[in-house]
Amino acid sequence: VTYFMALIILSIAGSTHYDLQMRTMLALGAVPPALVLPSALLSLSAKAKTGSSMASVFSFGDLTAAFSDSTHSSALFGTSACWLLFDIYVYGVSIYTPEIMDALFGSSETLAQDYWQNVMSTAVTVPAALLNVYLVYSVKPRDLQTYGFAVAAVSFAAMGVCWNLFSDNKVFLFCAFLLLKFATMFAVPATTFLLPNTIFHKNIRSSCNGVSAASGKVGAFIGTFGFPYLFDAFGMAGVFFSCAVIAGLGLFITRTNIPEGKLEQQPTAQPRADDSSDDTPYKTTRDTDKLLA
Known part of the structure; x- marks a missing residue:
């Protein structure tokens, strides 16, 4: 959508006033948040009314117990490490896509060419997202994440081989790169969000999800600033092979550290009379049990 809007604005304004075009894009980017802001404020107001009761359920002792318990700490390491590796x-x-396009086709003569290349490389991620929505309720999250890392590892390794063997066939490499973009957005983007919310007890679920998400941001930082050094040291093929190893490591951690189902036992520092949750497994109105059946 962003690139299509940029193409529309570019076609109207032409190859002048790029500063005005950029400000227009920034202004349009504020429209979606403005549309959802009223409903978000209403949701916060509703949560504030029940905040006192929720405060009595949560205890930092629960989170401390989760870190000290080997079962929960292993699962938390698994969700955090997988999120970190995926974001790397x-x-x-994603950040290095313009350099990959330049390596394939040379520097674009116009912004429109840049936009169209990015539209094509981004559009293939939409089918991947739709496939994730379809599979998330029919495949266990742990298994789905395993498949996602496996597909990504194979795709990166294949891209590394193709980059050297078919360096003169730019169209073939571009098609292979489109398949790679599809592979990077298959399964794992959904399961990294889903697993922390399905395997941990509700008293620590949001905190464990936050720790896992924060690890992902560290991975994003490493990927954004580390890829140029990888490229300088090993070339583009070396970057792809390195990503294959990273995805393979994510697959290994998924199988060794993430449990197959919910952690039924609540990690509690000490019993609390006001905790009405007992050891009830995680349930939501979307019937999460189906995800783990």
Whole structure:
């Protein structure tokens, strides 16, 4: 959508007043948040009314117990490390896409050419997202994440081989890169969000999800600033092979550290009379049990 809007604005304004075009894009970017802001404020108001009751359920002792308990700490390491590894390669590839396009086709003569190349490389991620929505309720999250990392690892390795063997066939490499973009957005973008919310007890679920998400931001930082050094040291093929190793490591951690189902036992520092949650497994109105069946 962003690139299509940029193409429309570019076609209207032409190759002048790029500063005005940029400000227009920034202004249009504020429209979607403005549309959802009223409903977000209403949701916060509703949550504020129940905040006192929720405060009595949560205790930092629960989170401390989760870190000290080997089962929960292993699962938390798994969700955090997988999110970190995923963001390393997905942000690295996303940020480095212009350099990959330049390596394939040379520097674009116009902004419109840049936009169209990015439209094509981004559009293939939409089918991946739709496939994730379809699979998330029919495949266990742990298995789905395993498949996602496996597909990404194979795709990166294949891209590294193709980059050297078919360096003169730019069209073939571009098609291979489109498949790679699809692979990077298959399964793992959904499961990294889903797993922390399905395997941990509700008293620590949001905190564990926050720790995992924060690890992902560290991975995004590493991918964004580390890829140029990888490229300088090993070339573009070396970058792809490195990403294959990262995805393979994510697959390994998924199988060894993330449990197959919910952690039924609540990690509690000490019993609390006001905790009405007991050891009830995680349930939501979207019937999360179906995700783990």
